[in-house]
């Protein structure tokens with residue numbers, strides 16, 4: 001690949017990431033705005049123009065930043081991996097891997113709501129699934145999830161920080177078992193974090209280069 005092509009791809013990855021981050025802000029603002037109906041209708045018209053403009057040239061699926069061998073080496077050296085940066089429907093996570101433990105911080109926003117005021121269980125499962133799949137990929141295993149057992153132990157309030165952690169507990173042939181948790185902050189100094197959600201994933205290696 002020519003240097004100029006690589007630069008263009010890097011620029012597209014960066015600019016699209018910023019665009020999608022702004023779209024996420026827009027999604028939250030649209031879903032929660034209490035402006036007058038006529039103002040909302042005017043904004044909808046402006047947004048429809050922008051959506052049509054973006055769709056003038058498009059690709060079949062979202063842009064994707066590949067967790068290739070070079071990226072895996074960077075993560076193993078301490079860099080975080082910006083997961084789902086280019087898909088506004090997914091929850092973005094900056095995944096870190098240290099001493100075999102994956103972790104990420106998250107503040108569930110208004111759009112993550114399931115039961116009133118707390119995070120949707122399917123989204124909790126999705127973020128843990130993603131965290132554990134990335135952890136396996138950082139161990140150079142290109143995997144998909146074939147099973148995910150999730151246990152919901154405490155509600156996750158919206159707007160407050162939580163911590164995701166995950167680790168691999170076993171490998172056998174193509175199969176990897178990994179466990180993860182979503183932790184609520186400690187209620188005070190010296191207190192433990194509370195496990196809000198725990199999950200066990202069965203991941204199976206598939207052929208092909210890591211991505």
Ligand SMILES: CCCCCCCC(=O)SCCNC(=O)CCNC(=O)[C@H](O)C(C)(C)COP(=O)(O)OP(=O)(O)OC[C@H]1O[C@@H](n2cnc3c(N)ncnc32)[C@H](O)[C@@H]1OP(=O)(O)O
Pocket residue numbers: 067129130133134143144145146147173174175202204206211
């Ligand atoms: C970069 C971040 C990405 C984030 C992605 C997040 C992760 C995801 O959500 S992945 C998407 C959801 N998952 C999928 O779409 C997977 C769908 N399943 C498949 O494609 C196939 O089942 C596949 C390719 C995994 C395995 O098929 P195949 O290659 O024929 O292998 P197969 O022999 O059936 O299974 C391999 C082993 O896994 C086991 N296995 C497969 N499926 C299951 C299952 N559902 N439950 C338990 N064990 C299973 C088999 O028993 C076998 O075990 P053993 O080696 O001991 O005999």
